Amino acid sequence: xxxxxxxxxxxxxxxxxxxxxxxxxxxxxxxxxxxxxxxxxxxxxxxxxxxxxxxxxxxxxxxxxxxxxxxxxxxxxxxxxxxxxxxxxxxxxxxxxxxxxxxxxxxxxxxxxxxxxxxxxxxxxxxxxxxxxxxxxxxxxxxxxxxxxxxxxxxxxxxxxxxxxxxxxxxxxxxxxxxxxxxxxxxxxx
Numbered sequence: 001x002x003x004x005x006x007x008x009x010x011x012x013x014x015x016x017x018x019x020x021x022x023x024x025x026x027x028x029x030x031x032x033x034x035x036x037x038x039x040x041x042x043x044x045x046x047x048x049x050x051x052x053x054x055x056x057x058x059x060x061x062x063x064x065x066x067x068x069x070x071x072x073x074x075x076x077x078x079x080x081x082x083x084x085x086x087x088x089x090x091x092x093x094x095x096x097x098x099x100x101x102x103x104x105x106x107x108x109x110x111x112x113x114x115x116x117x118x119x120x121x122x123x124x125x126x127x128x129x130x131x132x133x134x135x136x137x138x139x140x141x142x143x144x145x146x147x148x149x150x151x152x153x154x155x156x157x158x159x160x161x162x163x164x165x166x167x168x169x170x171x172x173x174x175x176x177x178x179x180x181x182x183x184x185x186x187x188x189x190x
Contacts, residue, residue: 012065019072037066062105117178125177132184153186
């Protein structure tokens with residue numbers, strides 16, 4: 001396809017490794033123009049059952065890692081510019097009581113997106129995509145999946161291409177920064 005690629009491993013729960021990753025990518029690829037922070041976990045755990053370990057594990061990957069990856073990317077991109085897209089979640093705007101730590105981490109990621117957009121402008125644009133029902137948990141029943149479909153205004157689940165297209169839009173439009181594009185088939189406004 002005429003592209004250079006590199007496979008780089010990093011423990012994103014380690015802030016130093018997360019911050020160093022963009023420089024490693026720039027070295028391997030001859031520069032860095034785009035970062036998509038998409039690593040995350042989503043564990044169902046009602047509020048009364050959340051442990052400090054659950055909190056730390058989720059926050060480390062869902063919020064702290066994008067912060068430090070973005071910090072490292074800003075250093076690499078500051079002279080030539082670039083774009084960062086964070087993958088948030090519809091949960092950033094809804095209060096799913098079965099997933100309290102996930103909801104808080106993704107709401108924090110939306111706030112981080114806005115903060116970085118101001119702090120890194122004009123050289124680096126920072127936006128987010130907040131998918132809704134795209135990839136449902138494997139353990140969901142068919143009835144639960146159907147309930148999500150019929151309660152979504154577009155009456156269907158989204159797919160990975162819906163999220164990919166939103167990311168591409170944000171990367172290609174150089175007059176958008178600090179925004180979170182919700183890709184949820186209308187669930188947020190139902």
